Amino acid sequence: MSDTAIEAVGLRKSYGGTEAVAGIDLSVPRGEVFALLGPNGAGKSTAVEILEGFRRRDGGTVRVLGEDPGRAGRHWRSRIGIVWQRETLVPQLSVRAVVRHFAGYYPAPEDPDGVIERVGLADKAAAHVNSLSGGQQRRLDVALGIVGRPELLFLDEPTTGFDPRARRDFWDLLRGLAHGGTTIVLTTHYLEEAEALADRVCVLAGGRIRAVDSPAALGGRATARATVGWADGRRRRSVRTAEPTRVIGALAGAHDGEVPELTVHRPTLEDVYLDLVRDERAEASA
Numbered sequence: 001m002s003d004t005a006i007e008a009v010g011l012r013k014s015y016g017g018t019e020a021v022a023g024i025d026l027s028v029p030r031g032e033v034f035a036l037l038g039p040n041g042a043g044k045s046t047a048v049e050i051l052e053g054f055r056r057r058d059g060g061t062v063r064v065l066g067e068d069p070g071r072a073g074r075h076w077r078s079r080i081g082i083v084w085q086r087e088t089l090v091p092q093l094s095v096r097a098v099v100r101h102f103a104g105y106y107p108a109p110e111d112p113d114g115v116i117e118r119v120g121l122a123d124k125a126a127a128h129v130n131s132l133s134g135g136q137q138r139r140l141d142v143a144l145g146i147v148g149r150p151e152l153l154f155l156d157e158p159t160t161g162f163d164p165r166a167r168r169d170f171w172d173l174l175r176g177l178a179h180g181g182t183t184i185v186l187t188t189h190y191l192e193e194a195e196a197l198a199d200r201v202c203v204l205a206g207g208r209i210r211a212v213d214s215p216a217a218l219g220g221r222a223t224a225r226a227t228v229g230w231a232d233g234r235r236r237r238s239v240r241t242a243e244p245t246r247v248i249g250a251l252a253g254a255h256d257g258e259v260p261e262l263t264v265h266r267p268t269l270e271d272v273y274l275d276l277v278r279d280e281r282a283e284a285s286a
């Protein structure tokens with residue numbers, strides 16, 4: 001079995017005159033949590049749908065779990081889990097009935113009640129699906145995505161509409177899956193979600209990859225200069241430096257101890273993300 005879950009080279013897709021995915025290379029090792037970030041219309045869904053085998057590509061080579069998703073069959077599909085962006089559309093069935101039904105599609109599913117428990121819906125197992133709140137429906141979507149014990153799980157904006165507590169619980173669930181060896185590809189607009197979960201993030205804009213790296217290192221974050229700020233009487237002073245500790249040491253000496261209103265700022269993931277996609281907006285309007 002290959003150590004690579006996803007390998008794409010020169011992946012392309014256009015809709016009429018719109019080049020949605022303009023030749024991207026991706027390599028995702030097994031067991032990784034890989035987050036795709038990018039503004040609306042960046043090409044994330046198109047790329048992911050090609051990897052899932054739901055959309056034809058115009059060019060490039062793609063291997064997902066060792067097979068070409070454009071040709072792979074049912075067995076391959078049973079090794080993949082998908083959590084869709086839309087709400088679950090099922091008739092008036094109970095949560096348990098829906099999860100049992102989906103479990104029947106897979107050769108070696110998890111116990112439906114165990115899955116319901118894992119997504120935090122145990123007390124809703126007998127409830128009708130259409131009585132669930134939006135966040136509870138998303139949990140059910142996740143249950144349906146993982147009941148087949150996927151080797152590779154795709155999640156499209158999974159925590160939209162979650163309250164903060166539900167989001168944290170959901171992150172723990174994903175961490176548990178990753179810990180168990182599931183490869184996870186996540187698209188999200190929440191940068192803190194990418195930072196909390198992803199081993200690597202890929203920023204896509206205008207159908208092209210702008211950067212791929214760990215959240216800590218993306219866009220040169222790890223080595224970026226820090227901004228040290230302090231109050232000098234009534235004036236606010238700041239300096240950008242590659243050596244913030246040395247600057248603070250000097251300031252502490254100059255102030256004989258406590259430096260008034262001391263702050264140290266390093267670029268956040270949001271700062272570098274906005275820089276990366278700002279370039280793209282400038283190119284688009286040029």
Ligand SMILES: Nc1ncnc2c1ncn2[C@@H]1O[C@H](COP(=O)(O)OP(=O)(O)OP(=O)(O)O)[C@@H](O)[C@H]1O
Nearest residue numbers: 015018019020038039040041042043044045046047
């Ligand atoms: N079925 C389609 N027909 C025509 N154009 C499409 C189609 N699907 C997507 N596009 C266009 O392709 C581009 C990429 O869209 P895509 O949905 O892949 O972006 P996205 O990054 O997933 O966006 P979002 O964050 O809004 O979900 C956009 O310009 C979009 O308008």
